[in-house]
Amino acid sequence: MSVSKKVSSNNSARHRHTPSTLTFDISRLGRRPGSMMAIRETVPSPSRIGVDLVAIQAGAPLTLDLVLQSVSEGVLVTGTVTAPTTGECARCLTPITGSVEIELTELFAYPDSTTEATTEEDEVGHVVDETVALEQSIIDEVVLQLPFSPVCTEDCPGLCPNCGVPLATAGPDHHHDVIDPRWAKLAQMMPDQNSGEAGDQQ
Known part of the structure; x- marks a missing residue:
C-alpha cells in the first residue's frame, strides 16, 4: 500500500542526483504534455555495471537511443541502451567478450506531482532540478539481462579437477x-x- 508523503520545497535535496554522463537536462520539454526530445549518442559508462563474472566496464561506450516525453505526471523515458561486455567463463575462467542490449521504460515524476507524493521513494524515478538521472535504471536492467554464470561456449568442459588446465x-x-x-x-x-x-x- 502506498504511503502518502508530505510534499515540501526540499524535494531536490531529498532526491539529489550525483553528476553523471547519464544525467540529462530536460528543461526544454517545459512540462508540456506530449513534448519530446531524442537522445541518440554514445557516452562512457560512469561505473562498472553488471554482475561478478561479466559486466560493462567503467568507461566502456554506452550507445543510447532514447526518447524523453513529457507526460502529465513527469517524464517518460523509452528506448534502448547497448554496450560491450567483458568477463570470464564460469567453467574454465577464459576471458570472454560480448554485448548487452536493454530496453528502458521509466517514468520520472515531477516535483509536487501526485505520483511523486503518493509513491515510495524508490518506486519511481524523480525529476530533479530539471534533470533525469538514468544510471540506476540502466544498472537495474543490465543486471537482469546478464547471466550470473556466463560460459565461453555452451559445451565448455571446464577445468581439469587435478591440474586446473582448461x-x-x-x-x-x-x-x-x-x-x-x-x-x-x-x-x-x-x-x-x-x-x-x-x-x-x-
Whole structure:
C-alpha cells in the first residue's frame, strides 16, 4: 500500500542526483504534455555495471537511443541502451567478450506531482532540478539481462579437477594416474616392510 508523503520545497535535496554522463537536462520539454526530445549518442559508462563474472566496464561506450516525453505526471523515458561486455567463463575462467542490449521504460515524476507524493521513494524515478538521472535504471536492467554464470561456449568442459588446465585445450590424451587413496596409504607402508624384511635376512 502506498504511503502518502508530505510534499515540501526540499524535494531536490531529498532526491539529489550525483553528476553523471547519464544525467540529462530536460528543461526544454517545459512540462508540456506530449513534448519530446531524442537522445541518440554514445557516452562512457560512469561505473562498472553488471554482475561478478561479466559486466560493462567503467568507461566502456554506452550507445543510447532514447526518447524523453513529457507526460502529465513527469517524464517518460523509452528506448534502448547497448554496450560491450567483458568477463570470464564460469567453467574454465577464459576471458570472454560480448554485448548487452536493454530496453528502458521509466517514468520520472515531477516535483509536487501526485505520483511523486503518493509513491515510495524508490518506486519511481524523480525529476530533479530539471534533470533525469538514468544510471540506476540502466544498472537495474543490465543486471537482469546478464547471466550470473556466463560460459565461453555452451559445451565448455571446464577445468581439469587435478591440474586446473582448461579441458577444451588440453587434448584428448590429457589424464592423470590417480591412485585410490586406500591403496596409496598401503603403498606408503610397503617400503618400510621391505626394509624390515631385508634386515631380518641379515
